[in-house]
Amino acid sequence: MPRTLRLLKWFNFILDVLALNASLWISYGVFSAKKNIQLFQVLPYLLIINFGWLFVQSFFKIYDNYQHRNSVSIFSRTIKSFLLFSLCLFLVFMLSIQNSFFRVIHSTHLYFYLGAWGMFAYLLLLNRIVLLSIRKTIRQSIHYSKKNIVIVGQNSSSRTLSNLFGANVVSDYNIMGIFHDQQEKLDESALYRGSTTDCIPFIRNNRVDEIFCTLPGVSKENVNILMHEADRNLTRFRLVPDYQEYFPGTISIEMIDNIPVMTGRKEPLEDIRNAAFKRCFDILFSLFVIVFVLSWLIPLLGLLIKIDSPGPVFFRQRRSGRSNQPFYCLKFRSMTVNAQADAQQATKGDARITRLGAFLRKTSLDELPQFFNVLVGNMSVVGPRPHMLRHTEEYAMLIDKFMVRHFLKPGITGWAQVTGLRGETRTTGDMARRVEADVYYLEHWSILLDMKIIFLTVWNIFKGDEKAI
Template structure:
């Protein structure tokens, strides 16, 4: 069970629900000018009033759609991008319902533009208040030290270290680490795991417990669960980040034998495939026509002045379902033959002067929009590896995790790249995190997520990326 504590923040959700219902109905009263003829649907004259019927209908639709879409499920760790996504989804569903209402009742004579204007006003008001309340709470937590959650962290490992880093760095989340216990005796720990039980007995102000599930015994976990239930606080378990815990594995039981299969991700849905492919075609056509058409001519002349070789460099990569294809790039090296272990390193002598600029700005990747148009790649997706690296990495990564990323088309950019995991792989940690972000993207794909990644990629190009060499 999820327990919630706090003085007044719990009132925010009911307030927002009431506010939203008032907005959609008050705006309807002044924006939607139904024709004067009554809507005869019920025998009772009260319900035949056009505005009364719409209020009942709109409130019902709003409650139903917001429940299904989890429109009000916004937490302190929810991102602004997630809130924007919820607003767009709710706007789309509620908008379709409003148009359905007008289409169903023939006596309602309203123009499509008038309805669209009403919907835009409604969601501008609702969106502004929703985002403003979200930002105000973040400000209160970061600067006024209010609306804080007292947390105790149990255990160690990469997952716990990352969690502590998030809590300490992102003050606007409002997590106050009261104590940290671990048998590894780090500098920032309060004591060992046995000490934590005495600490918890004497402190009932704890809101959440975070436990490193890989480090604790079953008996210890049961003790923490018992404490959480008795003291009405939340308990959460943190895996080691080197282990890729995801929702993609589905378990079937053949009698008592568990058999794992790979779940279909968001991009297995035919509608999502169509949306993503349509976006890829339109975006790649725009880049090819308005950028590649003239830029390639200028670059060809500059490259020829510096070194011999073709304008484009093509190299074999693994695509969807491990299918091999030739991936295009602008040539940035003095050599064009691909051999095992030839990832470009920092200050690599093979990189030309123009090539260094191309790689620093990631402009060398632009010809891959040709691959996108051909259907071999997508604008956004997991980056395709060299064939030799695919073989090497698959031996170091959990097989299900590695196979899963090859169930979609590779991308020119991706979530792993904007998070800093691109280019040369210096350690196993680099490839583990790359696969982790790739699989998260596949499981949680949306068109808005693609747009967000593209925008972040452009910003990284402008700012410069230290791993782009």
């Protein structure tokens, strides 16, 4: 049975490739073959699309460790892979319409790509649901053989492991015993088998697949003995450091040469693949807004701003960016020209706000020029809102973890803004709650969270946000 689970990832890969090519061939038959377009004309593009999917799936490693990864992680990686693949498909589409040899498709090439894209999305989702159901059935089968493990040592890590493996009915692990040298026993007394040295005859007389040895709590001498004994009995040996004393939350581990280095905060965007994906999304999204919205909105609002009050159309202000590096943040000017613009935060009923400016701020239209900041790389579509330099200096002295938010690029909108924390910060507590939301976003980033924030931002614009100033 474990071998069957390991083979599932290959079944998954093969089914995905079949789903992609079935989508392409069906779309070709529906939209292209009837227009007398020869197969050899589209074949190069079909091959490019296939190689695109192979690149994307290897980039996100969506099939790696498939038998152990939870369903949320599998769906998350699949969605990110599909979105990046959609970008590849768009680039192939742009290439095809620029190629005079391919222009014979003319009115049908768009339908060909859209049809293949939609059908592949459906089949990809169906594959995941079916294969996850198969995996669950295999795990729950009475014939499914779990890995037999023992846990050595007693500390917070050993307790976490025993609770994790013991509570999860579909876990791949079966705890055969717990060994430690402390007098008091674990709550799971039925699992206690004796001291650390008692583990050696136990693994000799029983089929034990893996030893989880938690540190500290086991002497170096006993660790070496257990490692030697594990090798002799064809048992895999795992060392589990007790990091929870220093890092109570989630941690991130990276290897520097052969040295494991722990960080007390998980930052998904430190992964170059995630960062590259977010940057590609920022470029495409900002280009879309600039070309289809700002291209006609800037002249219109520029004229109205000039009529409403004297001064420039845009307001440029130095704000704190990633790594606390200052940059010029762009906005439509919503205030009369004043000397306090770079020092005094806008408040409700602020006399400096113009009549048109009040509308722009209420609808968040004043923030739209920041898509130029996104395009050049100063900002992201989603991230912590940038603050004035003076406010950064002040709040850094007052609020714990305030500077942590500067590990990210600032955003046009963010998790704080869609969870009721936008607008004027009247107290230090208001800013502390906003910082807490920003740190949450830093530690839990995903493309799905970005999509959710963008959706809620647009929803709030149409619904109206009473905290908008």
